[in-house]
Amino acid sequence: MTKVKTVFAAFATAATLIVAPAFGQEAEADSHAQPQIEAQSWSFAGPFGKYDEHQLQRGFQVFREVCSGCHSARLIAFRNLSEEGGPGFTEEQVKALAAEYQVTDPSVAEGQRPGVAADYWPSPFASEQEARDANGGAVPPDFSVLAKARGTTQPGLWWVLNYFTAFQEGGPDYIHALLNGYEEPPQGTEVPEGKYYNNFFPGHSIGMAPPLSDGAVTYEVAEGEQAVPLTLDQYSKDVAAFMMWAAEPHLNSRKAAGFRVILFLLVFAGLMWMTKSKLWSRVKH
Amino acid sequence: MTTPDHNIHSTYQPTSGFERWLDERLPIVRFGKEHLLDFPTPRNLNYWWTFGAILVFMLTVQIVTGIVLAMHYVPNVSLAFDSVEQIRRDVNGGRILQATHAVGASMFFFALYIHMGRNLYFGSYKAPREILYMLGVLLFTLVMATAFMGYVLPWGQMSFWAATVITNIFAAIPVVGQPILELLRGGFAVDNPTLNRFFSLHYLLPFVIAAVVVLHIWALHVPGNNNPTGVEVKSSRDTVAFHPYYTMKDLLAIVVFCIPFAWFVFMAPDILGHPDNYVMANSQVTPTHIVPEWYFLPFYAILRAIDFNILFIDSRLGGVIFFAGSILILFFVPWLDRSPVRSGGYRPVFKLFYWLFVVNFLMLAYLGAAPADGTVLGLSVPTFSKICTFYYFFYFLIVLPFLPRFETYRPLPASISENVLGRTHS
Numbered sequence: 104m105t106k107v108k109t110v111f112a113a114f115a116t117a118a119t120l121i122v123a124p125a126f127g128q129e130a131e132a133d134s135h136a137q138p139q140i141e142a143q144s145w146s147f148a149g150p151f152g153k154y155d156e157h158q159l160q161r162g163f164q165v166f167r168e169v170c171s172g173c174h175s176a177r178l179i180a181f182r183n184l185s186e187e188g189g190p191g192f193t194e195e196q197v198k199a200l201a202a203e204y205q206v207t208d209p210s211v212a213e214g215q216r217p218g219v220a221a222d223y224w225p226s227p228f229a230s231e232q233e234a235r236d237a238n239g240g241a242v243p244p245d246f247s248v249l250a251k252a253r254g255t256t257q258p259g260l261w262w263v264l265n266y267f268t269a270f271q272e273g274g275p276d277y278i279h280a281l282l283n284g285y286e287e288p289p290q291g292t293e294v295p296e297g298k299y300y301n302n303f304f305p306g307h308s309i310g311m312a313p314p315l316s317d318g319a320v321t322y323e324v325a326e327g328e329q330a331v332p333l334t335l336d337q338y339s340k341d342v343a344a345f346m347m348w349a350a351e352p353h354l355n356s357r358k359a360a361g362f363r364v365i366l367f368l369l370v371f372a373g374l375m376w377m378t379k380s381k382l383w384s385r386v387k388h
Numbered sequence: 389m390t391t392p393d394h395n396i397h398s399t400y401q402p403t404s405g406f407e408r409w410l411d412e413r414l415p416i417v418r419f420g421k422e423h424l425l426d427f428p429t430p431r432n433l434n435y436w437w438t439f440g441a442i443l444v445f446m447l448t449v450q451i452v453t454g455i456v457l458a459m460h461y462v463p464n465v466s467l468a469f470d471s472v473e474q475i476r477r478d479v480n481g482g483r484i485l486q487a488t489h490a491v492g493a494s495m496f497f498f499a500l501y502i503h504m505g506r507n508l509y510f511g512s513y514k515a516p517r518e519i520l521y522m523l524g525v526l527l528f529t530l531v532m533a534t535a536f537m538g539y540v541l542p543w544g545q546m547s548f549w550a551a552t553v554i555t556n557i558f559a560a561i562p563v564v565g566q567p568i569l570e571l572l573r574g575g576f577a578v579d580n581p582t583l584n585r586f587f588s589l590h591y592l593l594p595f596v597i598a599a600v601v602v603l604h605i606w607a608l609h610v611p612g613n614n615n616p617t618g619v620e621v622k623s624s625r626d627t628v629a630f631h632p633y634y635t636m637k638d639l640l641a642i643v644v645f646c647i648p649f650a651w652f653v654f655m656a657p658d659i660l661g662h663p664d665n666y667v668m669a670n671s672q673v674t675p676t677h678i679v680p681e682w683y684f685l686p687f688y689a690i691l692r693a694i695d696f697n698i699l700f701i702d703s704r705l706g707g708v709i710f711f712a713g714s715i716l717i718l719f720f721v722p723w724l725d726r727s728p729v730r731s732g733g734y735r736p737v738f739k740l741f742y743w744l745f746v747v748n749f750l751m752l753a754y755l756g757a758a759p760a761d762g763t764v765l766g767l768s769v770p771t772f773s774k775i776c777t778f779y780y781f782f783y784f785l786i787v788l789p790f791l792p793r794f795e796t797y798r799p800l801p802a803s804i805s806e807n808v809l810g811r812t813h814s
Contacts, residue, residue, distance in 0.1 A: 150655045178473055244667075248473065251658060252666035269655035274663065305676065350666070353476075353483045360484065361654020368647050375640040382636055386628055387808050388431045 138302055140255040140280045143340060145272050147347060150362065153355050154348050159190035161331065162345025165320050165338050170246065173238060173311075175226035178247035179349050182220040188355035189348060194220065239297040241310030250274035250346040274350070275343035277303070282339035285313040315339060399426060423609055428627035429634050430615035432808050436506040437613070438641030439499050441634075445642050446496040447601065451594050453489040454538075461541065463587035465580045468543035469668040487657035493535050494660045495649050497683035500531060508721070509742055511730035512614040518722040520607035525718045527600050532684070534593040537586040539681055544665030549678045551578045551586070557691070557711065560704045577671065617807050618731030619800055626804035677759060685756030686749050690714045690780065692760065693773035710777060717784050724784055727792040734798040738791055745783045752776045 146155040163184070166176075181201040184192045192200070201218035206225050208216050218225070228234035234242050244252075254273035257265065264270070284303035294300045298308040315338045324330045331337055348354070400418040402408040411418055460479050462471040475482040504524070507513055513521035540551045555578065559569040574581025612621055621627055628634075652659065658666075660682065664675050680688050694707040701709070717724075732738050755764065755773045762769050801807035 178470065178477065183477075248666045252663050254663040265659060266652075266656070269651070269659070271656050271658060357483055357487075357654055357657075361650060364650045364654060365647060368643060368650055372640065372643045372647065375636070375643050379636045379640045382632055386431060386633065388433075388628075 139258065140273075140276050140303060142255070142272070142276050143279055143343075145275060145344065145347075147344070147354055148270070148272050150269055150358060152358060154188065154344065156191040157328075158341050158344045159348050160192070161322055162341040162343070162348075163190050164322065165315070165342040166246070166345055168320055169314055170342065171224070171227060173227055173234070173243040174246050175228070175234075175243075176224040176246040176349060177226060178245075179224045180220070181218060181222055181224070183352055185220070186352065189352060190345075239310055243311070246346055246349055248350040250278060250343065250350040252350075253277040255280075272347070275347045278343040278346060279336075279339045281309075282315055282342070283335060315342075425629065425631040427609065427630040428612065428621070428624065429630045430613050430621055430626060430804055431628045431633075432615050432617065432804050433613060433634070433637075434616055435637075435641060436502065436510075437615075438638050439503040439506065441638035442499045442642055442645050443496070443503060444601065445645075446492060446499055447594070447597060450489060450492050450496060451598070453485055453492065454591070454594065456485060457489055458591060461587075463541070463584050465543060465583055465669070468541065468583060472542045483657070484653065487653045491649065491652045491657060491660060493538060494652075494681075494683065495645070496531065497535070499645070500528060501683075504528065505746065508745075509732040510614055510616060511618055511725065511727070511732065513722045514725060514727075514730050515722065516611045517607070517614065520604065520611070521722060522719055523600055523604040523607055525715075527597060527604060528718070529715060530593055530597050530600065534590060534597065535681070535683065537590040537593070540583065540586045541590060542665060543583065543669045545667045545669055545673070545675050546662045546665040546678070548578060548669030548671065549675055550680055551582060553678060554680070555582075557708050560708045562705070579671075614730065615804060616731060616733060617801055617804055618729065618734065619802075619804055619807070622803045623805070679757050682753065682757070685754075686752035687711055687714055687756075689752040689756035689773050690777045692756070693770065693777040695770055710781075714777075714780060717781070721784065721788065725788040725792075726790075727788075727795070729797045729800065734800055735795060736798065737795045738787075741783060741787045741791065744779070748776050748779045748783075752780065 145152065146158065147153060166174075181197050184190055184200070185194045185197040197220050201220050201222060204218040204222075204225050205215045206218045206222045207214060228237060231242055251274050255276050256262070280303040281301060284301045286300055286302050288294050288300035288307075292300065292307070294308050298310055299312055300307055301309040315335050317335050318333050319335075320333070320338055322331050322333065351357075400411075400421045402411045402417075407417060410416070457475060460471065460475045460482070462468055472486065475486050477483075479485070507521065507524070536550070536554060540547045555569055555572045558572060559565045561568065570576065572582070572585075573579070574585055612627075615621075662679065679685070691707045691711040694710050695703050696706070697703050698706050727735065727738070729735055732742055752773070755769055755776060758764055758769045760769055764772050767775075
């Protein structure tokens, strides 16, 4: 019985080793159309990952000063910005920030009033059609869950590894790559009028003009803190992290709870194992 | 047929006056003691047998989390997507609740496939357990229907397009196809009526499933469990009481099963889903690559494999016939398998075909997710899918009925206790 199992296991392992590279080669052949997106190192990756408050604040600044001109974030309320596990603004800061914006409210006299913390982020365009008209026919997608609506693929069978590393950062990786992916179109490639060539966008011609460049946003450096480079690479990382937070605002507490739950289950499983073994030690089976 | 002694085992003695009074009117305590505590169970069941209890646990998890989610969910095309997002963001513990339900569906199917694989390997479907087995296949189809409709509810792009593609399958049926399609969708296209009826049925079916589970367990408790030797229980020496032996073993298995479950729920709740489902449903934009959830992939691959006409049957109807056939054929397995020996453990040649079937099934899943114009291992996806589809049916229609004519079996133990305790006692 054991021998059969060993032979089978050996056969299966050998087969996997022979077969696996073949899967890899095919993926490489496909990757000419869509270049492989490089995985970045994110503070919120892995089972112990957490958002970096400073990074979220910087990302929010990029969003506010650049992205929010065209992109909405209709599921994000001002109050979220002061909630635990987020950019860590104080409630006063959030109140002051909300008051800077005019929000639509049919129940007040002029139909507009200054925002309060409970209001949702005001959209830059009144309707989808208006957004389309202002952007050459393409609708800038809403930011609320965008970071989870994008992803990357791994070559060959490497995706299997994702289940063991809890890899969930394909979205931020893609956003970072996209923002850094504007290039001169290669020889012979025609880019339609009003579109831009982007190495990582599916089909390569994207409606969004390059939104960020080195020095486009000035970060304030708090006392005693190291200045962050004012580069496109840094901005795109910060805004991708902010977008991930917007899409998954409870990530910190979720992972922390998960750590305790899994620890509990491991101990519980150990106790159950001992119970079961003790019980069955009297019975031959 | 001898009467197995597990049918005469009532050891219940009402102790108090109230228990006696209740026992004469509704012997529910007696029933519980006989079926949940004292039920004689083969002593040699391995961990593959714990997946039945794991499935009961998973059904409970899905029903409990589902009922709470339904308190917050809004089945309306313009609100559904945001309402699921509101659950994740603003309901207390909502992110975990929603993740448990979504990941739970995958864990449910994972346990279900292992449960079915165990059944096929140890020949548990064979007489006298045909009804038990067929109820199991019925449960499988009900769970698939429920999972499919549940996947539509978040109203993302994959939800919408999965609903469109899957309901379209029915349109291929001659004459009644179009009316069935319109009945399922509540119109000509997937829209608000579709979402509403899917929500209603998604809430109803789990309770139907629970009722069939009761029948499934009833049908289990008539002949009793099969076991790894496939030799029927012959005396009380072959069995142990269900409680505490199997209650504790099942509980251990459930707790261990919860570890990867919790890993996904807390650490990677979206890893089993598709990024496109975070884009709200849009009938004007077709995703570049429509794939069903992983647990439907093998059957989806079979559906896609038939891309050629067979005589007067066009490829579309042909695909549907093979797709439906791949599930319906499971109902006939007890009569297709002609082997007098039940357990695969004593069938050296069957074992090879069985494991090849498992590998083939996994390959079908891989092919179901592969783009139709791609290649896998140097073969085009359509060609490879045809080979795997062929073997899927070959296993049921050729191997199971005809292999027993050529196979020499390993000697069977005289009884479970002999197998476990050795021959020393004889």
